[in-house]
Amino acid sequence: xxxxxxxxxxxxxxxxxxxxxxxxxxxxxxxxxxxxxxxxxxxxxxxxxxxxxxxxxxxxxxxxxxxxxxxxxxxxxxxxxxxxxxxxxxxxxxxxxxxxxxxxxxxxxxxxxxxxxxxxxxxxxxxxxxxxxxxxxxxxxxxxxxxxxxxxxxxxxxxxxxxxxxxxxxxxxxxxxxxxxxxxxxxxxxxxxxxxxxxxxxxxxxxxxxxxxxxxxxxxxxxxxxxxxxxxxxxxxxxxxxxxxxxxxxxxxxxxxxxxxxxxxxxxxxxxxxxxxxxxxxxxxxxxxxxxxxxxxxxxxxxxxxxxxxxxxxxxxxxxxxxxxxxxxxxxxxxxxxxxxxxxxxxxxxxxxxxxxxxxxxxxxxxxxxxxxxxxxxxxxxxxxxxxxxxxxxxxxxxxx
Numbered sequence: 493x494x495x496x497x498x499x500x501x502x503x504x505x506x507x508x509x510x511x512x513x514x515x516x517x518x519x520x521x522x523x524x525x526x527x528x529x530x531x532x533x534x535x536x537x538x539x540x541x542x543x544x545x546x547x548x549x550x551x552x553x554x555x556x557x558x559x560x561x562x563x564x565x566x567x568x569x570x571x572x573x574x575x576x577x578x579x580x581x582x583x584x585x586x587x588x589x590x591x592x593x594x595x596x597x598x599x600x601x602x603x604x605x606x607x608x609x610x611x612x613x614x615x616x617x618x619x620x621x622x623x624x625x626x627x628x629x630x631x632x633x634x635x636x637x638x639x640x641x642x643x644x645x646x647x648x649x650x651x652x653x654x655x656x657x658x659x660x661x662x663x664x665x666x667x668x669x670x671x672x673x674x675x676x677x678x679x680x681x682x683x684x685x686x687x688x689x690x691x692x693x694x695x696x697x698x699x700x701x702x703x704x705x706x707x708x709x710x711x712x713x714x715x716x717x718x719x720x721x722x723x724x725x726x727x728x729x730x731x732x733x734x735x736x737x738x739x740x741x742x743x744x745x746x747x748x749x750x751x752x753x754x755x756x757x758x759x760x761x762x763x764x765x766x767x768x769x770x771x772x773x774x775x776x777x778x779x780x781x782x783x784x785x786x787x788x789x790x791x792x793x794x795x796x797x798x799x800x801x802x803x804x805x806x807x808x809x810x811x812x813x814x815x816x817x818x819x820x821x822x823x824x825x826x827x828x829x830x831x832x833x834x835x836x837x838x839x840x841x842x843x844x845x846x847x848x849x850x851x852x853x854x855x856x857x858x859x860x861x862x863x864x865x866x867x868x869x870x871x872x873x874x875x876x877x878x879x880x881x882x883x884x885x886x887x888x889x890x891x892x893x
Contacts, residue, residue: 523568535564537571549582598631656691698818706882711808718787719801728772730823738794739786764842767865769872832867
């Protein structure tokens with residue numbers, strides 16, 4: 493291989509060879525410029541990974557023109573300095589290229605959905621959102637190419653469609669996805685770190701009054717069917733919508749009057765036992781037996797179509813501005829008014845953290861089953877009483893009219 497003192501004028505004057513030819517710099521051994529038969533000139537570095545006789549490595553710095561001679565010399569010195577530290581920049585560069593090809597967003601999204609999202613009770617909704625908003629935009633790109641600006645662009649596009657809450661939810665899901673990637677050593681840090689929520693979220697505090705609760709339950713009974721039973725069961729037990737809606741008969745034990753939720757069906761991944769009051773058992777008595785799902789039109793599939801059914805309940809009850817999750821808050825608030833201790837209410841709701849925390853939570857492993865049973869019986873009796881009272885008033889008003 494020829495050796496020359498590399499200068500700009502010397503490089504410009506290099507002839508076009510019939511085959512690839514490297515001209516090595518006399519002033520910097522291992523640094524040179526490769527000239528191709530098409531006249532292309534590329535700066536390269538050649539070095540051994542260890543001592544004499546070890547494997548030779550070639551590191552491509554970049555094409556002459558895009559990279560100046562001075563920039564190429566600086567880059568070559570960095571390669572040699574890295575070699576002295578025991579690093580192999582050529583191998584690192586090759587590994588980076590392989591990683592960019594392998595770690596495509598669409599592939600990682602599917603793995604994330606299968607391994608993480610599928611355990612979530614909102615798996616279908618989250619999966620659809622990830623594929624539509626993230627996969628469609630970033631799908632063919634490497635996870636290593638995604639920047640904070642890319643994250644902000646997706647979130648802003650959703651917010652600009654007039655869906656600030658959906659934008660918040662998307663950002664939280666993206667952050668979870670990147671944390672999953674970091675946990676599997678696919679990324680060193682998440683590009684979503686430090687991205688703020690686009691919309692301020694205000695915690696809901698809607699609690700139905702006894703009068704509103706009565707009207708909602710009576711409207712649910714009038715509507716009937718699986719949705720009506722779901723609404724009343726939510727009001728009596730304080731559990732989450734999907735936990736009630738997807739309840740199966742094999743979770744119910746009418747002999748012990750208990751409903752046992754397996755860990756895979758709860759938000760916090762902890763198995764949960766709910767005592768069934770007389771009023772809750774009465775709701776189950778109206779459901780169809782001999783099927784898989786307790787609250788279902790066919791028995792084979794859990795109830796769907798919450799939106800239209802909720803609209804009908806609102807019309808029948810003349811109670812608006814509430815949602816099903818408010819029944820959970822109404823239940824626990826009502827029990828508090830009746831004297832139920834906060835830590836017992838926390839256990840009924842299956843909260844991950846509650847009034848017992850810190851060191852006390854580490855040692856407190858009592859489930860308060862007897863207290864939970866008494867609390868749900870007390871709440872069920874209260875609901876039955878306010879319904880009976882409302883019916884008496886209604887009957888008296890009709891007679892007076």
